[in-house]
Amino acid sequence: MFQPVKPSQWLVIAAAILVMAAVPLVTRNSYLLHVLILTMIFGIFASAWNLVAGFGGMKTFGHHAFFGIGAYVSALLSIKAGWSPWLTIWFGALAATGAGLFIGLPILRIKSMSHVAIVTLGFAEIVRIVISNLQTITRGELGLWGIRPFEGFTLPFFGEITFSPADKVPYYYLILLLLIGSTAVIMLLMRSRTGLSIIAMRDAEDAAESLGVNLTRQKLLVFAVSAFLVGIAGAFYAHYISILTPTAAVGIDLMILVIAMALVGGLSTFSGPLVGALLLTGTVELLRDLDQYRLLVYGAMIILIVMFLPKGLTTLGPVLRKRFASR
Amino acid sequence: MADTPILTIEGLNVLYGDYQVLWDVSMQVGQGEVVAVLGPNGSGKSTVLKAIMGLAPAKSGKVMFEGRDITRVPTHEMVSLGISMVLERRRLFSAMTVRENVLLGAYHHSVSKDARRQLEWVESLFPILAERRDQVAGKMSGGEQQMVAIARSLMSKPRLLLMDEPYLGLAPRIVKQIGEIITRINQDGIAVIFNEQNVQLSFGLSNHGYLLEGGRVVLSGTGDEMIHSDVIRRVYLGV
Amino acid sequence: MTFSLLIEQIINGLIIGSMYALIGSGLALVYGTMRVLNLAHGEFYMLGGYFVFFLAVTYGVPSYLAIPVAIVATFILGMLIQRLTIHYLMGKEGWQFSTIAATLGLSIFLQNAALLMFGEQFESVPYYLNGVIEIGSIRLPLQRLLIFVVAIVTIGAMTFILKKTRLGWAIRATAQDRDAAAVVGIPAERIYLITFGLAGALGAIAAAMLAPIYAINPWSGLPILLKGFVVVILGGLGSFPGAIAGGLLLGVVEAIGVQLTSSEWRDVIGFAMMIGVIWWRPWGLFGKKPT
Numbered sequence: 134m135f136q137p138v139k140p141s142q143w144l145v146i147a148a149a150i151l152v153m154a155a156v157p158l159v160t161r162n163s164y165l166l167h168v169l170i171l172t173m174i175f176g177i178f179a180s181a182w183n184l185v186a187g188f189g190g191m192k193t194f195g196h197h198a199f200f201g202i203g204a205y206v207s208a209l210l211s212i213k214a215g216w217s218p219w220l221t222i223w224f225g226a227l228a229a230t231g232a233g234l235f236i237g238l239p240i241l242r243i244k245s246m247s248h249v250a251i252v253t254l255g256f257a258e259i260v261r262i263v264i265s266n267l268q269t270i271t272r273g274e275l276g277l278w279g280i281r282p283f284e285g286f287t288l289p290f291f292g293e294i295t296f297s298p299a300d301k302v303p304y305y306y307l308i309l310l311l312l313i314g315s316t317a318v319i320m321l322l323m324r325s326r327t328g329l330s331i332i333a334m335r336d337a338e339d340a341a342e343s344l345g346v347n348l349t350r351q352k353l354l355v356f357a358v359s360a361f362l363v364g365i366a367g368a369f370y371a372h373y374i375s376i377l378t379p380t381a382a383v384g385i386d387l388m389i390l391v392i393a394m395a396l397v398g399g400l401s402t403f404s405g406p407l408v409g410a411l412l413l414t415g416t417v418e419l420l421r422d423l424d425q426y427r428l429l430v431y432g433a434m435i436i437l438i439v440m441f442l443p444k445g446l447t448t449l450g451p452v453l454r455k456r457f458a459s460r
Numbered sequence: 461m462a463d464t465p466i467l468t469i470e471g472l473n474v475l476y477g478d479y480q481v482l483w484d485v486s487m488q489v490g491q492g493e494v495v496a497v498l499g500p501n502g503s504g505k506s507t508v509l510k511a512i513m514g515l516a517p518a519k520s521g522k523v524m525f526e527g528r529d530i531t532r533v534p535t536h537e538m539v540s541l542g543i544s545m546v547l548e549r550r551r552l553f554s555a556m557t558v559r560e561n562v563l564l565g566a567y568h569h570s571v572s573k574d575a576r577r578q579l580e581w582v583e584s585l586f587p588i589l590a591e592r593r594d595q596v597a598g599k600m601s602g603g604e605q606q607m608v609a610i611a612r613s614l615m616s617k618p619r620l621l622l623m624d625e626p627y628l629g630l631a632p633r634i635v636k637q638i639g640e641i642i643t644r645i646n647q648d649g650i651a652v653i654f655n656e657q658n659v660q661l662s663f664g665l666s667n668h669g670y671l672l673e674g675g676r677v678v679l680s681g682t683g684d685e686m687i688h689s690d691v692i693r694r695v696y697l698g699v
Numbered sequence: 700m701t702f703s704l705l706i707e708q709i710i711n712g713l714i715i716g717s718m719y720a721l722i723g724s725g726l727a728l729v730y731g732t733m734r735v736l737n738l739a740h741g742e743f744y745m746l747g748g749y750f751v752f753f754l755a756v757t758y759g760v761p762s763y764l765a766i767p768v769a770i771v772a773t774f775i776l777g778m779l780i781q782r783l784t785i786h787y788l789m790g791k792e793g794w795q796f797s798t799i800a801a802t803l804g805l806s807i808f809l810q811n812a813a814l815l816m817f818g819e820q821f822e823s824v825p826y827y828l829n830g831v832i833e834i835g836s837i838r839l840p841l842q843r844l845l846i847f848v849v850a851i852v853t854i855g856a857m858t859f860i861l862k863k864t865r866l867g868w869a870i871r872a873t874a875q876d877r878d879a880a881a882v883v884g885i886p887a888e889r890i891y892l893i894t895f896g897l898a899g900a901l902g903a904i905a906a907a908m909l910a911p912i913y914a915i916n917p918w919s920g921l922p923i924l925l926k927g928f929v930v931v932i933l934g935g936l937g938s939f940p941g942a943i944a945g946g947l948l949l950g951v952v953e954a955i956g957v958q959l960t961s962s963e964w965r966d967v968i969g970f971a972m973m974i975g976v977i978w979w980r981p982w983g984l985f986g987k988k989p990t
Contacts, residue, residue, distance in 0.1 A: 192796050239978050246795050247736035247936060251928045252977050255970040258925060266963050385921070389807055396800060429811035435804030439797045440787055515878055535881040544882070551879040553872045564872055567865070568884030612883065 153309055157302045166301040170373065172414040173308040174366050177315045179394040179406035181362035184319050186392075187401035188328065189355045190335035192246050194388060195236065195253030196363050198260040199229035201383030203364030204371035205264055205271060208280040211372070218283045222368035229364025230357050232260070237356035241349055254385070261383040271379070278376040283307070296372075304373050311369060315362045320403060322358060327351045386428075393431050396438050399445020408447055464527055465490050466620050466651045467512070472521035474504075474511050481507045483676045485521070489620065489653050494646050496662035497655040498686075499672035500695060505655040506548060508672070509622045512653075513538055513545050525620065540570035544618035548625045550609040554598025561597050561608050562589060565615025574617060582611040585641065603634035610641060614650075621645065623654035627661060639665055659696070663687060671695060703836050708954040714843050716950015717850030721905040722923055723930025723942035724857065725898035731937035732874040732894045735785060735798045739805035740902060740927060741920025745813060747773040747903025748915035752822045762827050766907045770900050777899025778892045780805060789891065806920070813917040821914035846908045853904050854943055857897075861939065870894060874937075922966075929969040932976055935983020944985050 138146075156169060182196045207225030211218050236256045240249045265273050272278075283303070285295035296303050322328050331351055371377055381387075390413065398409025413434075417427050442449065467489040474482040481504045489495045499505040510516035512523050514535040523531045525541060533541070544565075552561050562582065566575035583590045586607045592600070597608055606626065613621060626642070627635045642665055646652055656662045662669060663683035671679040671692060679691040686692055722744065729737045750769035754760040760768070784805060788797045828841040861867035872880040873890045881887055905923070906915070913919065930949055934941025949969055956968040982988055 192799065239974070243977065243981055245936070245981075246799070247730065247734075248932070248977060248981060250736060250799055251932060251936075252974060255925070255928060255973050259967055259970045259974075262963070262967050266967075389803065392800070392803065425815060426811075428807055429815065432804045432806070432808030432811060436784060436801050436808065439801045439804065440784065443791075443793065443797055513882065515881070534886070535878075536884050536886040538882070539884040547879055547882060551876050553875045553879065555875055556868075556871060560868065564868060564880075564883050564885075567869065567872075571884075616884065 150309075150313060154306075157305055161302065163299075163301050166305050168414060168418045170301060170304055170308050172411050173312045174370050174373075175391065175394060175414055176312055176407045176410040177308075177366040178363055179391045179398070179410050180316060180319055180403075181359040181366070182391050183395045183400060183402075183406045184322070184362075185356055185359045187395065187405075188323055188335070189331055189352060189359075191240065191352065191356070192250055193240070193253040194250045194392070195255075195257035196359070196391065197383055197385065197388040198236075198253075198257035199233055199360040199363040200367035200370070200387060201257075201260055201264060201379070202232050203229040203367030204377055204382045205277070206364075207368035208277055208371040208377055209270065211281045212277075212279060218281055218368075218372045222365060222372070225368035225371070226361045226364035229367065230361040233357050233360025234353065237353055237360070241352055241356075257383065257385070257388065261379050261385075264383060265379040271377075274378055274380065276376050276378045280371055280375045280377070282375065283372055298375075308369055308373075311365060315365070316403070316407070318358065318362065322355065323403075327354060331355060390431065393435050395445075396435055397446055399447040402445065402447050405445045405447045409445070412446070466493075466526055467653065468522075468524040469508070469512070470522040470524070472508070472511060472523065473519045474507055474516050475519050476516075480519075481516075481675050482511065483674075485672070485675070485677055487670050487677070487680075489651050490668075491651060492646065492649055493651050493668060494642065494666040495651075495653045496666035496669040497653065497672065498657070498659055498662055498669055499655075500657065503672040504675040505672050506624055507675075509545065509624045509653065509655060512622060513543070536568075539568045539616040539618070542617070542619040543622065544613040544616050544620075545622040546606075546609050546613045546624065546626060549628060550602075550605045552597040552605055552608055552612070554596070556597060557594050558589060558597055558600070558608055559593040562611050562615060565612035568616060571616040575615065578615045578617060582614050585614070585644065586611050603630055603637070606630060606634070606638060607641075610638075610645075614645065618650060620651045620653070623652060625656065626654055627656060627658070635661070659687065659692060704958070705955070707837050708958050709951055710837065710839065711843075712951030712954030713947055714847045714950070715954070716947040717847050717854075718905045718909055718946070719926050719930050719949050720943045720946025721850055721853060721901050722927040723934065723946045724854070724939055725901035726927045726931050727934065727937055727939050727942035728870075728901070729894055729898045730931065731939065732870055733785075733789065733798075733891050734795070734937075735789075736802070737895075737898065738799060738802040738924065739780070739809060740802075740898065741922075741924030742806055742809040742813075743773055743777060743899040743902030743920070744906045744923045745915070745917065745920035746776060746809065747899070747906035748910050748919060749813065749817060749822070750903065751907045751910050752824055752915055755824055756822070762824075766904075769907060770903045773903035773906075774896040774900040778896040780899075781892050781895035785895070786888065786891070789888075806924075810917050810920065817917065819916060821916045823914045824910040826911045842911060849904065849908050853901070857901070857939070866893065925966070926969065929973045932973045933984050935986035938983060938986055941983050941985045945983070948984070 157166065178196070178200060185191050185193055203225035206228040207218065207221040210216050210221040210224055236253060240252055243249050243252070264271050283296040285293060287293055294303050323332070331348060334348055367382065370382070394409035394413050395406045396409070397412060398407065399405030413431070420427065438445065465488040469485060469487040472482055472485040473480065485508060487508070497505045497508055507516050511518050514533060518531050521531070522529060525543060530541065553564065562579065563575060566572050566578055588604060588607060589611055592604070597605065600608065626638055630638065642652055642654070663686070666683065668682055669680065669686050670677050671686065673695050678695065679686060679689055722740070725743070726737060726740050729735055747769055750772050751765055754765035754768055755762050784801050785798055788794050788801060791797065826842045828845050830841045831838050832841060832844065861871060869880070869885045869890055872883070872885055873887050877887050926949070930942055930945040933948055934943070934945030952972060953965055953968055957965050976984060
């Protein structure tokens with residue numbers, strides 16, 4: 134399924150990174166940067182979900198649990214234990230990984246796609262309700278606030294770097310690095326033996342089984358990596374937004390949004406979820422005035438994409454080319 | 461009308477995805493005839509029957525029933541024309557009773573008014589249906605299930621019956637019984653087209669046969685002609 | 700917990716559980732017949748509730764008339780939704796996921812369409828029956844008794860349809876083997892259409908009965924959908940009788956569980972039980988292990 138990355142594709146990847154890195158040099162408009170930061174958070178989230186649901190063929194509907202766990206664990210450790218966010222985000226991600234293994238193991242035994250969808254959704258609801266109910270620790274829907282920002286540091290040539298609501302640029306570069314890192318992890322994983330065997334067997338589960346191929350370990354690894362990446366995105370979100378509520382950080386709307394992004398961009402492609410994240414976050418912000426139609430449009434978009442362009446927008450090019458060629 | 465074939469297939473091509481299963485297949489079934497479609501595993505003989513019934517998509521070609529083009533008629537309308545089918549491996553409604561299964565054979569409104577009379581007839585063919593009427597179909601033996609399946613297909617008073625591998629997985633004693641039933645049905649004026657791997661078994665019954673190989677008709681003729689043909693030996697024995 | 704409190708909780712549990720059963724049976728019917736997991740099932744409930752509200756409260760139609768009209772309206776809506784979306788996906792490549800995704804889109808779309816049209820305020824419908832009956836120390840409002848009676852009648856009617864009518868036979872036959880059903884002359888597509896309608900109607904009946912107790916708003920379908928999920932997993936996904944048993948069981952376990960803990964843990968009890976069942980008996984508590 135995967136050919137080696139062609140020189141032209143490396144060019145596109147390099148250009149995309151350069152453009153993203155250049156944005157703060159052109160404009161310091163904090164609103165635009167904020168939108169792009171959100172886009173990149175969702176980009177990590179959607180790519181990681183695609184890793185499991187697209188490449189892995191496990192259609193989970195509960196990844197928002199990992200986002201919330203990453204966010205809350207990191208935030209609480211920084212508040213209650215007074216640890217640096219630079220450290221706590223990794224603990225948040227590890228906690229998400231643990232939760233991923235806990236729910237990943239049973240769902241790997243389940244063949245039925247519908248059962249997987251229901252169980253993962255139910256699991257995420259449990260996480261949300263528990264966070265919401267443990268008010269003495271999380272303050273529930275009142276919101277966990279006072280989350281520490283990342284500590285500043287000094288960089289040669291750039292001088293003092295401080296993370297504050299006033300200056301979004303440091304956050305911007307941090308999340309860009311995380312996005313590049315997570316995309317690299319996903320690409321490397323999918324081009325490794327693990328990834329290739331999962332892809333090869335995804336559409337031929339029965340055949341694989343009759344051959345005695347057991348992919349449980351590989352699938353679990355993919356699930357854990359995915360949960361880890363979503364956890365990191367959640368942890369970054371916590372220290373960036375600096376206030377968490379169960380609805381915002383573990384709500385089902387979050388999962389719906391991410392599924393919409395991956396579907397619109399294109400499942401089982403590397404670029405699809407990223408394009409989807411950019412497109413959906415972008416359109417939403419452009420249509421701020423029409424905010425009340427936002428979810429209505431998302432819903433309609435999911436239906437239309439599934440019905441008319443089931444492989445997503447990133448496949449639109451080849452589809453059109455084929456259509457015109459056949460005329 | 462007596463000389464018009466009840467079923468004519470002309471230049472039928474069937475594809476599953478990009479994979480072509482049938483290549484330019486043409487066949488005929490005369491009024492009141494029993495026709496065998498022969499061929500080794502994977503030769504496409506099952507697909508021929510499915511394509512007639514509309515269960516496999518015909519890319520091109522024509523299926524004519526009593527002079528009428530039925531290539532694009534949906535499967536669920538076939539019974540109203542007078543075509544019925546016994547699917548491969550019986551395919552009963554396994555959680556429903558024998559009686560429910562049989563009565564469902566007369567589900568279509570065009571035939572349901574005669575359900576009572578048809579039921580009497582099929583129960584005379586298969587006494588076991590009345591004895592076991594309240595048994596859950598999935599719990600019966602393979603041979604018993606095949607009888608229920610045939611009974612179900614006869615409830616719609618077909619003039620043409622398609623039987624997909626009617627002998628598959630059955631004990632020799634049952635095979636003989638089923639063979640007798642096919643003859644009996646045929647004596648009542650119903651034309652039958654069935655497929656089978658075993659040549660000897662097939663020609664005990666049929667007037668005429670077609671041999672498929674790799675999705676193409678490579679030979680056709682009467683039983684005698686075919687049994688003594690070199691082509692049969694080549695296809696089956698690789699000689 | 701005293702004995703009479705236990706009895707009272709069991710009765711309360713059975714009453715609310717009978718509604719869970721109706722919700723779950725709609726999901727089970729669609730899944731059992733079409734193998735489609737309908738994430739928009741909660742929206743049938745939500746829209747059914749609004750139909751009752753507008754007819755009974757806004758236009759003052761008597762409830763014994765408003766409720767049947769709302770049920771029929773939701774039935775038609777269910778068929779319309781199926782015809783416009785799911786119909787085109789069935790049997791196509793990747794339909795198992797595309798149908799789930801499409802119903803997810805539908806769910807969000809319908810929620811937000813309702814939000815735009817009806818606003819976000821909570822609406823409610825007055826009690827259909829007032830008064831209380833007392834059996835020993837247990838006081839039972841007639842409204843709650845009515846809920847249970849309607850559930851029993853609905854379940855009875857559905858069972859009758861499935862077991863004794865031509866339509867029911869066709870639904871069961873299509874559920875068991877679509878091709879074999881087509882061969883005997885059953886048009887699967889029409890059956891799917893009606894199945895979706897029936898699921899909608901079941902959701903609307905539950906909505907009508909619960910409207911006086913739980914407020915109606917654009918989001919009221921989601922918690923109901925999640926309840927329905929627990930019910931169908933307990934009963935075995937796709938099993939109609941399983942959904943009935945699963946609904947009643949969930950109602951009782953929740954009622955007793957809430958008594959032992961507190962009401963904010965209600966949903967956790969159900970989901971935890973569901974995950975336990977998936978682990979232990981993925982085919983459901985009441986069915987036989989598939990071979």
